Amino acid sequence: MSITAPGPATTQSTTLREARIPEGGLYEGTRVLRPLPEGWEERPYEHIEVRPQTRVIGAEIRGADLTRPLAPAVREELNRALLEWKVLFFRGAHLTPEQQAGFARHWGELEVNPLLARGTSEEIVRFEKGAGGRPTYENVWHTDVTFRERPAMGAVLQLREVPPIGGHTMWADMAAAYDNLPAEVRERIDGATAVHDFIPGFARFTSREKLIELQDEFPPVEHPVVRTHPESGRKMLFVNTSFTTHIVGMERAESDRLLAELVRQAHVPEFQVRHAWQPGDIAFWDNRATQHYALFDYAPHRRVAERVAIVGDRPF
Template sequence: MTTRADDPSTRTPALRPHRIPADGLHEGRRILRRTPDGWQDRPYELFEIVPQAATIGAEIRGLDLSRPLSTALRAELNRALLEWKVLFFRGQHLTSAAQRQFAANWGQLETNPLLARGDSKEVVRFDKAAGGVPTFENVWHTDVTFRARPAMGAVLQLREVPPSGGDTLWADMAAAYDNLPPKIRARMNYARAVHDYLPGFSRFYPPAQLARFQAEFPPVEHPVVRRHPETGRRMLFVNASFTTRIVGLPEAESDRLLRLLFQQAHVPEFQVRFRWRAGDVAFWDNRATQHYAVFDYGARRRVAERVAIAGDRPY
């Protein structure tokens, strides 16, 4: 028996014209590699580790961060940081001095004259309800990429938490890079972008105050895709607070591409969300992540102190 070519049951139905706008985020399977190809997974011997998400975020149990780190413990924590990008430690209640001492195991501590100071120049204090400047809430960003050498990492402790809300999210920027459209990924591999402190801080400070820091923090260029100095992994390194343009592109094209790149941090599969309790500590790799402080607690008080570790020049 033969079927006529014009038999409706054998033809592909005609559909109306349809398309999704180019360069958006689309549904489908994500590439979720926690570590670089060829990385050797090994058990942790000096603490318990409890993963919090697929590629990013792990709680470390069984450590008292107020005690000095042995060489072996520091090395194992560093491996955990490289593998999980952000580490969480419950109920530490560190003094400011102990917090600084812990962070100093990873290098020289950074100062930031643009933010409110804690009890020393290395401590930044965020005290929302006490009239502090509400900096960088509800925006995905990587800290201080307007510096020639952005921070390597940061240690944040919550001194006081609201009854509900005030969570922080982190995004894995290696996963964000892996999931870029292949043509965009190839194009961005050797692109460079300008970073400037003014766009981010102009939301909080008047021009007279901003002008004081223009000479200290001129615009800088960084690669759009940086290599992690310890793992060699490629990571997306632009953010909506400080990245202003892609070098060598017309403004409209640069803006379009940056919007696409900024969106990558918004994918839930690349994220971990942490609900704080007073005394909790988070230690994150600023080279490999963006983070977002959720401002959903109104006038209730939330007090945090951060110590940042000086970093290297991205390449």
């Protein structure tokens, strides 16, 4: 008869081991997802059909003829949809450059940008890339021309030629980005201002001579870190990787850490919409309320787009 010696007694731990999340990491959990500001009156659309693409950002619009001047009631409903959904998509519009510019003019004066390639007129910017192209304006989250004293109110982009795969564009809702910041971060940045400069965003693909030529035309400007939308009244993050250089009044290291945390908000999938282009599609976005990201994943294929931008107001 054999006897088995008893094994070592097991004991249950009574304390929880430390498990530290790296500083600055994104935390899982429920997101605050509200497309509209508090108190916003929701009304039905009578002249257009609005098909939301996500909970907070992006809507496909049907029933609007963009080739002709907009009736006031249609323009009002499109503007309301823009405020609610931040970016509107019109499938297969196939506008001429003149029609595209005419549509954008319903929202104001068109912007001229000497930093970008010109299309058929000075207000039309052309993005054309074929085989052998290199990343320029793609692969980075940004808000257009925040280095201006009056950044663009919005932009109307049309794809003239679409690659067989890839070439999508994404937009992020910066009101949702603000809403989901920790309370202590919101308190820290409310009332803060940041400096914006065109040079960091353009230096990687623009000659030094061109940058020197334009730097007096575009001096650094200060904008609120949190801007208030002039129509909806919502608070939104207004810093971006391409043009925001530092937060005023902070040491550089502290500013860099805080800006890194803020710009990461655009990376949260629940705040985003992604559009797979078809030839002739139009996207009209509210540049005051969004960031966008054009994917350069289509080489060696060709992609051609044209854009017009609408002059905006001074952020507050």
